[in-house]
């Protein structure tokens with residue numbers, strides 16, 4: 001027989017074994033924290049407003065399950081969309097999660113996808129190993145030659161164009177406004193992987209890009225301690241990216257969102273420090289007898305007018321090829337030999353055994369033996385110069 005209201009059966013308090021599990025009470029109201037709280041919950045109580053939203057088929061404006069949306073992650077998405085002048089954004093567990101969600105949402109079997117020949121090696125693998133077998137035709141063009149894109153677009157309709165700026169690892173800056181104009185003329189969305197610079201250096205959407213996709217693991221978070229990714233763009237076009245993200249599964253964890261958001265607060269300070277360091281290093285290495293060439297934004301050619309800064313990434317080509325580059329990495333004492341970029345600590349790595357392990361990806365970008373990629377951090381530039389000089393002479 002069901003318990004009657006007020007009956008002893010109903011009043012019996014739950015046992016301690018149940019009470020330790022019970023859902024937490026909402027946080028005490030009253031004062032507003034200046035830091036967005038980390039809502040570390042995978043699921044949310046289904047009640048009035050959520051029920052109404054679900055009735056409308058709206059699973060994004062309310063929170064049901066963290067893979068689909070979470071208040072801490074949403075606050076970060078809103079902040080990043082605003083910084084990029086985008087209507088909406090989706091955060092993901094990594095930059096590759098962001099690229100996967102975007103590519104699976106906005107390309108379909110039978111579609112042509114036009115991609116820059118200079119892309120991050122893992123993006124190339126995603127395209128060749130997963131998108132191509134899933135029926136997409138991947139065609140590459142030289143993003144540094146807008147005519148190359150013009151020919152590809154004139155050749156037939158394409159579902160999406162994907163380029164990177166600044167390119168990895170040679171930090172070339174494709175003419176984004178020219179590429180965007182071509183895409184608009186052909187009614188084709190342009191996605192820009194914007195992992196190397198950051199939204200304080202330039203924002204591709206006002207220049208005509210449809211989507212910005214980036215790894216938040218780099219300069220946005222800035223401390224080499226968290227992975228994250230972002231796709232932002234027009235609201236209607238972000239909705240399918242969100243759907244792809246929740247089906248493929250790379251949602252951003254709320255704690256990771258908090259770390260990214262904390263890092264974001266010092267982005268301007270870190271960017272200033274990195275740019276000062278990079279300027280000093282580029283100037284010093286450009287004339288060093290052991291360095292065959294440097295690749296750095298603004299060196300030797302001035303920055304394009306639409307880039308308001310150079311960021312912290314550069315590459316140098318050592319005389320002596322890859323064996324010397326390996327010795328050089330070993331001899332560094334302050335700059336850490338590690339992959340990744342954009343953190344407060346300077347890092348150096350060799351594209352030939354990290355991002356561009358595949359010979360085809362090296363050939364596509366014309367990577368020279370002896371290339372070292374440097375991510376300039378926030379250390380005292382004098383110490384970084386001394387470290388580089390030491391490693392250059394120790395590796396000779």
Ligand SMILES: Cc1ncc(COP(=O)(O)O)c(C=O)c1O
Pocket residue numbers: 094095096097120123164168193195196214215216217227228229340
């Ligand atoms: C240009 C570029 N895009 C995407 C990614 C992938 O980002 P994540 O490592 O966060 O997946 C990277 C990583 O280095 C990158 O350099």
